[in-house]
Amino acid sequence: MIDLHLIGIGTGNPDHLTRAAIAAMNAADVILLPRKGDAKSDLIDLRRTICADVLTGTTRVIEFDLPDRDTSAPYLSAVDQWHDAIALAWRDEIAHHLPNGGRLALLVWGDPSLYDSTLRIADRLRAEGLAMRVTVEPGITSLQALTAAHAIPLNRVGAPVLITTGRRLRAEGWPAEVDTIAVMLDGDCAFQMLDAPGILIWWGAYLGMPHQALIAGSLHEVAERIIRTRANLRERHGWIMDIYILCRDQSGNPG
The missing domain is CATH 3.40.1010.10 (Tetrapyrrole methylase, N-terminal domain)
Known part of the structure; x- marks a missing residue:
């Protein structure tokens, strides 16, 4: 056994x-x-x-x-x-x-x-x-580490959250009937395919590590900075683990 x-x-x-x-x-x-x-x-x-x-x-x-x-x-x-x-x-x-x-x-x-x-x-x-x-x-997930790093709640009051992958987001677009999505395993920055106005993003890489990187804001304003930062970090370290939350802009944060 x-x-x-x-x-x-x-x-x-x-x-x-x-x-x-x-x-x-x-x-x-x-x-x-x-x-x-x-x-x-x-x-x-x-x-x-x-x-x-x-x-x-x-x-x-x-x-x-x-x-x-x-x-x-x-x-x-x-x-x-x-x-x-x-x-x-x-x-x-x-x-x-x-x-x-x-x-x-x-x-x-x-x-x-x-x-x-x-x-x-x-x-x-x-x-x-x-x-x-x-x-x-059980251990601390990257999703928990991300919300802690940005000091935000995961969900709006009484509202659902969908956890998905970059591959699904790229292929299917924004999922129906949810305003907040958490995206994992996204090697191609699928968020750049979205109609950015009115969407907020909280992104993080190497969460909890000394070289942790965080970017948050309007997707329209910070998408290119995330893409550049991610590429630079991947080149520097040879690998990257990142995750992000997207939210339709109603109240300024997922809560």
Whole structure:
């Protein structure tokens, strides 16, 4: 039996770890850290730093190479194949490092519940017959970090919020029946496709990290600055994690 602990680690700041997350890390026999290539070396370095800061016992930290997603294939089928490949990589690491079972931990950016597929990949292994019990230690999401950084509420009073992706926003435009949307996984700045007048934006990158960047204002006025800033930061660091909230301008902020 594998006891798999999926631990939300926030957006890169070790202070985002909960006490439960720290306890789960120290209770694990093995923590697996995925390597994503030189362009994202900061990501593995952050995980290494978090482990070095909080581990006090005999937990082994094992690094493995994460498979690449085929960006030339249709999106959904490419993601499905990618998840299969990641599940296989997990299985290989488990067989090598925990052949007789034990406690395995994976560190998940933000929280496993929000635009993360770690739980789905674990389901693949269980469906294939691996005896696995899954426990989640929740973490601070990038959405929480964004609203905190800008000191804004997420929703207007009594109103809904839609969480979506840049790909969906670009393909479908502004969703019907909502005035506030949170957009994740947007590598192409899909907000520039919108009819900007009357829309406010709160954008943030590297939230909670020393090089955190924030821009807010009328989309019409700040869109080009966000695009330039994002491109410069990506070139400087080799990767970027960002998120933004869009709101129809009724009251000046989502509340």
